[in-house]
Amino acid sequence: MNKPEKVTLFIQCLVDTVFPETGAAMVTVLESLGLKLDCPANQTCCGQPAFNAGHTREARAAAVKFLDIFEDAEIIVCPSGSCVNMVRDHYLDLFADDPKMLVRAQAVSRKIYEFTEFLVDVLGVESVGARFPHKVTYHASCHLNRFLGIDRQPRTLLAHIDDMTLVEMKGADTCCGFGGTFAVKYSEISGAVLAEKVKNIVDSGAEVVTGCDMGCLMNIQGMLSRKNIPIEVKHIAQLLAEK
């Protein structure tokens, strides 16, 4: 694919409200590659939390709004694997019985990309000239890795960050226990799964844990903070924006 004229940003709600620095870092990286960016001001959540909790009606309403806002975009880029999985795959499930909406969902499904996927697969970029002299471990989030099949792309980008040491944690692709409302409704189970993830992160000896999904990273950060473990959590865009 040729370099797009204009990239439309879809900012995950968590990034928008809690981790805006992640969005800013993504903007820095994309602009440094000479891309023109657009960010629809009226966007909100894609509906994933509602969908995963079984509230299909509400998820469908969010999807309709999303399609209204984004269907004219040339290409959509989002800093979250699970949101892309929602729009790319589950919107099609939501509108399986509505041929008109399905066509619209399919069109958007074809032009939405996760941030690292966009860099590597669409732009063919492997290095953005970043430098980050720290020990980092990578958490391969589930929706990104298993459902979108994106793993090579973030790892390629990480491998090209200067002076950074990437240390592999045990079970990098094991779930962190987030699961949306699951983390709240079944906090004890979620916490047990998360505790193992946190242990593996600590055992890796990393100073920073990174990934492509702020949901998982927020979850990990929550327990690191609770246990007073001085390991930082950074979205991959933040590492790529470091010079």
Place this chain on the structure above:
Amino acid sequence: MSTIAPEKYKENASKNIADPVLQKALSGLQERLGPATENLYNSLPEGHKMRTEAHQFRRKAIDNLDVLLSTLVDKVRGHGGIVHFAKTAEEAVEICKKIALDNDVKTVVKGKSMVTEEVGLNLALEKEGIEVYETDLGEYILQLSGEAPTHIVAPAIHKTRREVAELFTEKLGTPYTEDPPILTRYARKALREKFLKADMGISGCNLACAETGHIVTVSNEGNIRMSTTLPKIHVAFMGMERIVANLEEQQSILRLMSMGAAAQEIGGYVSYVGGPAEVDHGDGPQEFHLIIIDNGRSKILADPEFREMLCCIRCGACLNVCPVYGKIGGQAYGSPYCGPVGAVVTPLLFGINNSADLCAGETLCGACKQACPLEINLPRMLLALRSKLSEGDPDWDVQPKSKGENLIFASWQRFNSNRKVYDLLLGLMRVLQHLLPAKQGMISRLPWPLSGWTANRNMKKLAPKTFMQQWREKKEKKGS
């Protein structure tokens, strides 16, 4: 011994998470089997397409179940077997009971069979004064201790060697030892006596082959072969979906099942049983009964959303990778079917409403689908179940689960559909969050309905400005 109590999911999970012995057993099991199975998949001589094809074989079988079962039944009868049909659990139990009573059966030996657990066979036979012995070592240990299984393939994995030693000393009167080989020998000796005196052997059916007319059983211990070779009557219980059309398809799924179940190329003992022993053969059962069981499966079959679940062959591969199962163990599911497979099958067989926690209590990480030898899409079906629970479904007799949660999501949707309202609400929350206990920008206690989050983690505060606001300001600055 299984009772159906999925509503105790949270309570049981909590207990099991706090049990260090179980935690060690579960992680040991997952670390051993999960990667070993994956390695076998990666070295399949037929390549990755073998699993996709196997899924199609199963799907074809399920989509033509009426034809395949009729063929199987004709062939088994042709081989001299007797076939029974059970619409319900009660009926299956009645049929077996009648065979036992008609033949004056005193002792039954059983190979591991989940469907007999599902229908509650043992208790019914024991009420008639028949001695029933589970012969799989793990199942035997649980029968002696009166516990429910932790794992489909390794049911007693939660028992330490010390607990088994104490149990055997108490129940079998054997000298105390914590040596697994010696403990195994004690069970071997005790059960050998039962095998030799039993007058009925009961097995399940892993996967029947319609065209040849055989049921197939698999074990590593040899207990199923013993149970189906020595007693004069063999009764096989078969869930009606456990069938495939052709021998070549059967072998492909059988091999994948062995990989999923125990990371083996093929189970130690595989038996194709087509009927009773021929009169001039030296041994083998003189009667072969096949009980084909529906017990809610035709309802699953009729629903296109869940039909895929009937492709499952209960190998347990999904248990060996599931992060949730790895913490809570099989007993937490309150059903003979545990783990990710149990989270879908239990609600479909025993009621969606009382299994609500099983439907909602997973992370949807997709590890189960990836580990399934047949690539069954369990996460998709969990989502479908959750949807039924939130909206209700008269076909499945589902009442909307929680009015409170529905209200929360309905209001969420209203805020979410209008950015101005959304921002107003965020502004309000940004003010209110200062009332919450926090340290270095991390909230340590959130109010209901988010309090679960801060039970074991902190939560970063909402940023002073949203990304959207920053973006707008950046644009305005550029524009001025």
Place this chain on the structure above:
Amino acid sequence: MEREKGEKRLMTTQKEFIQDISTALGRPTPVSVDVFTVAPTTAEQDILKAVRQRSSGERQPFIKTLQEVSVPLHLDFHPERSLEDIRQAIITLILEKDPEWGTKKSVVRWDHPLLNSLNLEAAAELKDIPLYITNHVAATSSADDLQAQRQQTRKEVEASFIGITSADYCIAATATLAMKTRPGQARSVSLVPSIHVAVVEESRLLATLKELYTLLKWDEAEQAEGLTNNLSLISGPSKTGDIELVMVHGAHGPRELHLFVVSDHR
């Protein structure tokens, strides 16, 4: 609806049961569907051809494979290849191994041409050890006689600490023995004695399970015989990991499985 003998009408009939399934499938009137395979694929024809044309030399690598896979399976693969050496090795096993239950030794074996040619019965070293053959049951016997003959076989199998069988096939990749049921070849010989000794002809070696199933499915002789009412595939001795995942051999079936392959050149 006509009922088969022995299937007394308890509740659900076959017709009702299948009808419910057809209804669930959305086709209440039965349809004829094409789900069964009637001819081998090209790949399967190639396998059949390869197996039939395989020379003794081409089978030699299977011996090495068997040696290798035997180790993790805990199977004793013996190097002896000539009938005479195998005979001697089996005699040694009988003399040196101890019975698991009780102290008296006896051995049971199939009535099978290959095993008959071992002529263990003539071995002077074994003169004090009963050697049973599971060939009591005759199709022509009366029902009472059949029962008595079966009981005799059962008694001898139970008493024996070693059971000797052959096999229809032996699959190199997984060290799997495939055995159909036949007169004179009791199933329990490979199951109830503590030690199972299997002697197979080299010509019965196959490379993979896929080859086995292709033969079972498409070879004319195999088709004519069918799988029989009991086809058993045995890969290694009985085992369990049910106590703390510690692998123990000898759960309920044989604790040891000794495999001999008889060379074609004898």
